[in-house]
Amino acid sequence: MKKNILELHEVSMFYGQVKALQNITFNVREGEWLAIMGSSGSGKTTLMNIIGCLNKATHGAVFLDGEKISRLNARDLTVIRRDKIGLIFQQFHLISYLTAVENVMIAQYYHSMADEKEALAALERVGLGHRGRHLPRQLSGGEQQRLCIARALINHPRLILADEPTGNLDEANQNTVMDIFHQLHKQGSTIVVVTHSPDVAAHAQRIVYLEFGRMVKDVQNAHPHGRAGAPAEAGR
Amino acid sequence: MKKLTSWALIRQNLSRKPVRTGILAVIVFLFSFTLYCGTVIGQGLSQGTRTTAERLGADALFVPYGYDAKVQSSLLRGEPSSFYMDRRFSEEVRQEKGVEKVTAQLFIATLKASCCTLPVQLIGIDPETDFVVRPWMASAIDRPMRDDEVVVGSKIVGQVGDTLTLFGKELTIAARLEPTGMGFDTSVFLEIDRARRLLLASELGPRLNLPAGLDRNAFVSSTLIKAAPATDIKELVNRISQKYAAAYNLDFVVVAGMITDMAAKLSFFSRCIHVFSGVLWVLGALVMALVFSALIRERKKEFAVLRIIGASRSALGRIVMREALLVSLSGAFAGVAAAMLVTTLFNAYIGAVLDAPSLEPGPLYRLAAAAGALLLGLMTGPLACLPAMRKLGRIDAYIIMREEL
Numbered sequence: 001m002k003k004n005i006l007e008l009h010e011v012s013m014f015y016g017q018v019k020a021l022q023n024i025t026f027n028v029r030e031g032e033w034l035a036i037m038g039s040s041g042s043g044k045t046t047l048m049n050i051i052g053c054l055n056k057a058t059h060g061a062v063f064l065d066g067e068k069i070s071r072l073n074a075r076d077l078t079v080i081r082r083d084k085i086g087l088i089f090q091q092f093h094l095i096s097y098l099t100a101v102e103n104v105m106i107a108q109y110y111h112s113m114a115d116e117k118e119a120l121a122a123l124e125r126v127g128l129g130h131r132g133r134h135l136p137r138q139l140s141g142g143e144q145q146r147l148c149i150a151r152a153l154i155n156h157p158r159l160i161l162a163d164e165p166t167g168n169l170d171e172a173n174q175n176t177v178m179d180i181f182h183q184l185h186k187q188g189s190t191i192v193v194v195t196h197s198p199d200v201a202a203h204a205q206r207i208v209y210l211e212f213g214r215m216v217k218d219v220q221n222a223h224p225h226g227r228a229g230a231p232a233e234a235g236r
Numbered sequence: 237m238k239k240l241t242s243w244a245l246i247r248q249n250l251s252r253k254p255v256r257t258g259i260l261a262v263i264v265f266l267f268s269f270t271l272y273c274g275t276v277i278g279q280g281l282s283q284g285t286r287t288t289a290e291r292l293g294a295d296a297l298f299v300p301y302g303y304d305a306k307v308q309s310s311l312l313r314g315e316p317s318s319f320y321m322d323r324r325f326s327e328e329v330r331q332e333k334g335v336e337k338v339t340a341q342l343f344i345a346t347l348k349a350s351c352c353t354l355p356v357q358l359i360g361i362d363p364e365t366d367f368v369v370r371p372w373m374a375s376a377i378d379r380p381m382r383d384d385e386v387v388v389g390s391k392i393v394g395q396v397g398d399t400l401t402l403f404g405k406e407l408t409i410a411a412r413l414e415p416t417g418m419g420f421d422t423s424v425f426l427e428i429d430r431a432r433r434l435l436l437a438s439e440l441g442p443r444l445n446l447p448a449g450l451d452r453n454a455f456v457s458s459t460l461i462k463a464a465p466a467t468d469i470k471e472l473v474n475r476i477s478q479k480y481a482a483a484y485n486l487d488f489v490v491v492a493g494m495i496t497d498m499a500a501k502l503s504f505f506s507r508c509i510h511v512f513s514g515v516l517w518v519l520g521a522l523v524m525a526l527v528f529s530a531l532i533r534e535r536k537k538e539f540a541v542l543r544i545i546g547a548s549r550s551a552l553g554r555i556v557m558r559e560a561l562l563v564s565l566s567g568a569f570a571g572v573a574a575a576m577l578v579t580t581l582f583n584a585y586i587g588a589v590l591d592a593p594s595l596e597p598g599p600l601y602r603l604a605a606a607a608g609a610l611l612l613g614l615m616t617g618p619l620a621c622l623p624a625m626r627k628l629g630r631i632d633a634y635i636i637m638r639e640e641l
Contacts (some may be wrong), residue, residue, distance in 0.1 A: 052544075054544070074549070075548060075549075078543070078546060078547075078548050078549075079546075081544070081546060082545070082546025083546075087544055087545075093537070093540075093541045093544070094541070095538055095541060095542075096538070097248055097249060097252050098245075098248070102240055105240045106240065106245070106542070106545065107545040107546065108240075109240050109241070109242075110542070110545055110546035110547045110551065111546055114240040114241075116240075151545065155546075
C-alpha cells in the first residue's frame with residue numbers, strides 16, 4: 001500500500017469568530033489524484049492555503065511527506081513549499097517581464113540552480129517548446145496555464161496543488177490542461193485540485209466536498225475522467 | 237546559455253522602467269554632485285584663504301586713498317590694476333614704533349602681453365626689503381633675479397627659459413611659482429626699479445598720469461607692513477593713518493580683517509552648501525522612499541508569485557535592496573564624476589564668483605571627498621527603501637493572489 005503524502009488531522013482555521021474550517025481530516029496517498037470541491041465560501045481557499053504552506057491552521061495537525069508542517073515557522077514553510085509543492089493557479093501568475101523559459105528558470109533559481117536546457121525540456125513536455133522566448137502576454141490563456149504547469153513541475157514536487165486550473169480557459173484549453181494532468185498522474189504524480197467545477201473534479205480518483213468550512217463528503221470516483229457512473233462513497 | 241541570477245532579474249526590472257529608474261538615479265546624482273562640489277569648493281576656498289594669509293605675510297597694506305578695494309581684488313583674484321603713491325612713505329613708516337618690516341610693491345596692469353590672451357598683473361618687488369614674495373620665491377629660484385628676468389605665477393603660460401614681451405622688452409622666465417589660489421597665480425614678478433623703468437620707457441610712459449607731486453622715479457603702488465610681535469595691529473594702523481594719511485593721501489587694508497571677512501563669507505558659504513546638501517538628501521531620500529513604496533505596491537503580485545515559488549522574504553528584500561543599490565550606484569558615480577569635472581574645470585571661476593581666493597585641493601583630499609560623496613550617495617537608495625521593505629515583509633502571498641481573482 002502506498003504511503004500518505006498528505007495527512008490532515010482535525011484541522012480548523014478561525015479568523016476571530018469566523019470558523020473558516022472545522023475539524024477537517026483526510027489523507028492523500030502517493031500518486032493519488034484528489035479534488036477538493038465546494039462552492040464559494042466553503043473553505044476551499046483556506047484549505048489550499050494551509051496545504052500549500054501559505055498559512056498555518058489554528059488547530060489540528062498537517063503532515064506533508066511525513067513532516068509535520070502545521071507548526072513550522074514562515075521560513076521553514078517557504079522551504080517546504082519550494083521543495084515539495086508545485087502550485088498552479090487559475091490566473092497563472094507569471095512574471096510579466098520574463099520570457100516563458102525564464103518564468104520556469106526562476107522557479108529553478110529559488111529552488112537550486114537555473115538550468116535553461118531543463119527549463120526548455122519542461123516547456124517541451126507541456127507543448128510549449130517553440131514558445132520559450134515569448135513573454136506571457138504573447139501567449140494565449142491555455143499556453144499561459146501550460147507555462148504555469150511547467151513552472152510548477154520543474155523542481156519535481158512531491159505534491160501538485162492546483163487552484164481552479166481551468167477556471168479561465170475555454171473548453172479546448174481545459175481539455176489540454178486536463179490531459180497534461182492525466183499524463184502527470186500516469187507518471188505517478190500526486191495531484192490535489194481545488195475546484196468548484198464538477199467537470200474538473202470528475203477527473204480525480206477521489207473527491208472531498210466542503211460546505212461552510214466542514215467536510216461533508218469524501219468519495220472515491222469509481223470512474224474517473226467523468227467517463228461513466230456516479231462517484232462512489234468512500235470511508236475517511 | 238542564458239544565465240538567470242537575481243542580478244539579471246534586477247537589471248531586467250530596472251531597464252523595463254527606464255523613466256522611473258532614471259528619476260531615482262538623478263536624485264542620487266544631484267545629491268552626490270552637490271555634496272562633492274560643496275566639499276571640494278569649500279575646501280578650495282578655505283585653503284585659498286589660509287594660503288593668502290600665509291603668503292601675504294604682511295599685517296597691513298597702505299595704498300592710495302580709494303584703492304583699498306582694488307588692491308584686494310588684485311591680491312585675491314589677480315585683477316590687473318595700476319595705482320601709484322609716494323615711495324617716501326615706505327621709508328618714513330619704517331621708523332614707527334611697532335613696525336618690524338616694511339616693503340613696497342609696484343602694480344602695473346598690462347593690457348596686452350604675448351604670454352597671455354588676458355591682461356596680466358605685473359608686480360614689482362623690492363629685493364632689498366621684500367618679505368612677502370621672496371621667501372616663497374626662494375623655493376622656485378635660489379639666486380637673485382637678473383634685470384632681464386621675471387618669475388611667473390602658476391597660471392601664466394610659458395616654460396622656464398621662455399621669453400615674455402612686456403612693454404616691448406623681452407624678458408626671460410626664470411622660475412614658476414607654486415599655485416597659491418590668489419591673484420599671484422596670474423601675476424608676473426620682477427624687480428621694482430626694472431618694472432618702473434619698463435613702464436616709463438614704454439609708449440605709456442609719456443602719458444602716465446601720476447598724482448601731483450609724485451616723483452616719476454620713486455613711485456610705488458602699495459606699502460606692506462609687518463608688525464613687531466605683540467603689537468596691536470589696529471592701534472598701529474590707526475596711529476600710522478592719523479600721522480600720514482593726509483600727507484600721502486592714504487588708505488589701508490588690515491590683512492587679518494580681509495581674511496576674517498573672507499573666512500566669514502566662506503563659513504557662510506560652507507554652511508549653506510552643507511545645509512543644502514542635507515536638505516537635498518532628506519528630500520531625495522523621501523522621494524525615493526515614496527517611489528519604492530509605490531513600487532512595492534505595484535509589484536505586490538510579482539513578489540507574491542516569487543514568494544509562492546520559493547523566494548524567502550529575505551530574498552525579496554535582497555531584490556529591492558539591490559535595485560536601490562544599483563540605482564544609487566549609477567547616480568552616485570555619475571554625480572561624483574560630473575562634480576569632479578566641474579570643480580576641476582571651473583575652480584578658478586567659482587573662486588572669482590564668490591569673490592575669494594580658491595586653491596584646488598590636493599588629489600588625496602579630492603579622492604576622500606569623492607569616496608565620501610559616493611558612499612553617502614550609495615546609502616541613499618538602500619536607506620530609502622527600508623520602509624518599503626517592511627511592507628514587503630507583510631506580503632501575504634496567497635491573499636494577494638486571490639485578490640486578483
